[in-house]
Amino acid sequence: MSDRRVVITGIGALTPVGKTAPDFWNGLISGKSGARPIEHFDTEDFPTKFAAQIEDYDELDYFDRKEARRLDKVCQYALIAAEEAIQDTGLDLEEVDRDRVAVIVGTGIGGMITFYDQSISFHEHGPRGVSPFFIPMLIPDMVAGQISIKYGFKGPNFCAVSACATGSHNIGLAYDSIKSGQCDMAVSGGSEAPVSRIGVAGFTSMRAMSNRNDDPQTASRPFDKNRDGFVLGEGSGILFLEEYEHAKQRGARIYGELIGYGFSADAHHITAPDPDGKGVILAINRALDAAGIEPEDIDHINMHGTSTPLGDIAETNSIKKVFGDHAYEINHNSTKSMTGHSLGAAGAMEALATMLATYHGIIPPTINYETPDPECDLDYTVNEAVVRDVKYALNNAFGFGGHNTTLVFKKFEE
Amino acid sequence: MSQDVESKVKAIIVDKLGVDEEEVTHDANFTNDLGADSLDTVELIMEFEKEFDISIPDEDAENIATVGNAVEYLQDKV
Numbered sequence: 364m365s366d367r368r369v370v371i372t373g374i375g376a377l378t379p380v381g382k383t384a385p386d387f388w389n390g391l392i393s394g395k396s397g398a399r400p401i402e403h404f405d406t407e408d409f410p411t412k413f414a415a416q417i418e419d420y421d422e423l424d425y426f427d428r429k430e431a432r433r434l435d436k437v438c439q440y441a442l443i444a445a446e447e448a449i450q451d452t453g454l455d456l457e458e459v460d461r462d463r464v465a466v467i468v469g470t471g472i473g474g475m476i477t478f479y480d481q482s483i484s485f486h487e488h489g490p491r492g493v494s495p496f497f498i499p500m501l502i503p504d505m506v507a508g509q510i511s512i513k514y515g516f517k518g519p520n521f522c523a524v525s526a527c528a529t530g531s532h533n534i535g536l537a538y539d540s541i542k543s544g545q546c547d548m549a550v551s552g553g554s555e556a557p558v559s560r561i562g563v564a565g566f567t568s569m570r571a572m573s574n575r576n577d578d579p580q581t582a583s584r585p586f587d588k589n590r591d592g593f594v595l596g597e598g599s600g601i602l603f604l605e606e607y608e609h610a611k612q613r614g615a616r617i618y619g620e621l622i623g624y625g626f627s628a629d630a631h632h633i634t635a636p637d638p639d640g641k642g643v644i645l646a647i648n649r650a651l652d653a654a655g656i657e658p659e660d661i662d663h664i665n666m667h668g669t670s671t672p673l674g675d676i677a678e679t680n681s682i683k684k685v686f687g688d689h690a691y692e693i694n695h696n697s698t699k700s701m702t703g704h705s706l707g708a709a710g711a712m713e714a715l716a717t718m719l720a721t722y723h724g725i726i727p728p729t730i731n732y733e734t735p736d737p738e739c740d741l742d743y744t745v746n747e748a749v750v751r752d753v754k755y756a757l758n759n760a761f762g763f764g765g766h767n768t769t770l771v772f773k774k775f776e777e
Numbered sequence: 778m779s780q781d782v783e784s785k786v787k788a789i790i791v792d793k794l795g796v797d798e799e800e801v802t803h804d805a806n807f808t809n810d811l812g813a814d815s816l817d818t819v820e821l822i823m824e825f826e827k828e829f830d831i832s833i834p835d836e837d838a839e840n841i842a843t844v845g846n847a848v849e850y851l852q853d854k855v
Contacts, residue, residue, distance in 0.1 A: 429795025495819040
């Protein structure tokens with residue numbers, strides 16, 4: 364598209380394994396699980412009684428009472444992670460050209476808790492029981508809108524919605540906005556707040572979630588033979604992207620470089636992965652092409668790896684088809700073994716983890732791996748982090764609807 | 778009863794607008810003094826309706842701009 368390069372100069376995270384980006388990373392490399400019994404509501408009549416949750420979250424630690432009431436949790440989480448990422452860049456917001464800063468941050472669902480609460484109020488009080496803040500708190504794009512309003516960023520502003528691929532799509536589109544010259548900087552990523560009565564009920568009805576109520580911390584066990592579904596998560600991950608010359612000129616700290624992506628569709632089923640993985644293979648190949656690198660260049664793949672029986676096999680098979688024998692030389696992992704699956708935030712948290720693996724030269728583990736599954740036979744970096752120089756790394760994210768994304772990160776070199 | 782209406786109105790304003798009780802004076806204007814935007818104002822009216830179990834027509838709501846306006850209107854209706 365152009366020779367403009369896109370680097371990462373700020374990071375923010377609010378996750379079940381850490382409430383800041385450094386704590387998130389430390390949680391990952393130490394193999395910490397964020398899963399525990401649900402605290403947000405009474406789970407007595409629910410088959411799944413746990414989720415990966417942000418520890419001791421109190422909205423009043425971050426917002427005043429009025430702000431907190433006007434913001435669905437999905438916006439709160441994004442604003443918190445965005446604030447950390449923006450502070451982390453070292454930019455002086457009074458000096459920077461804020462017309463040249465995009466905000467492209469998504470959510471897979473939007474203000475689900477608001478929708479639930481307002482539906483009840485409507486049921487009890489009729490149309491006049493619905494808050495004037497219902498619509499603005501519900502709509503998914505408000506995540507991007509709220510961040511731009513807070514900081515006065517007037518670059519491109521929207522959110523792409525693609526279920527569990529949302530975070531990655533938004534980062535890819537933010538990359539495009541910088542490459543094409545629409546802006547020089549972008550707040551990008553995803554946020555989700557689905558741990559609610561209706562959210563948990565929806566996923567349990569799909570039989571998609573683990574029921575390991577007696578031991579929540581070991582429930583998310585991607586690639587393990589005894590995996591029985593995903594663990595719901597929540598939170599936000601934010602990457603501040605910046606055009607390389609702009610970053611260099613101001614002497615910014617550069618964490619890593621985003622060098623391409625591949626997007627595709629399964630065109631197969633609303634929720635089940637294509638067992639042949641044709642769509643995933645397309646996304647990975649497109650990403651490698653866009654980045655101008657060969658399969659043999661890849662050191663690390665942060666997989667979608669949700670811990671569902673079918674999904675983990677389909678993704679493993681796709682990777683083996685693209686990489687052949689080299690697939691066994693790659694350190695793979697699943698961040699979701701620790702964070703759970705935070706839907707629209709997952710792709711962003713995992714992009715952050717992938718990029719940090721290139722920065723630190725450490726690959727976080729896939730935890731809870733006990734019993735090998737003959738159909739999942741790659742090196743998943745099981746149970747312990749691995750020290751390895753990572754020059755090129757891929758990050759996969761897939762969403763209900765058959766959306767596939769692969770991002771390519773490169774260890775930063777001048 | 779009138780004291781009751783006034784204290785209930787003030788409590789709603791404190792809660793919905795996130796302001797301190799001392800700021801909610803008789804002459805305080807929702808928009809200019811208490812930082813309410815158009816949606817906040819709509820929400821206040823709806824809360825008054827819920828609290829006092831009445832319906833406030835839009836043409837009446839337009840004239841409720843201050844704490845005093847609200848208290849007097851509601852004392853009249855309740």
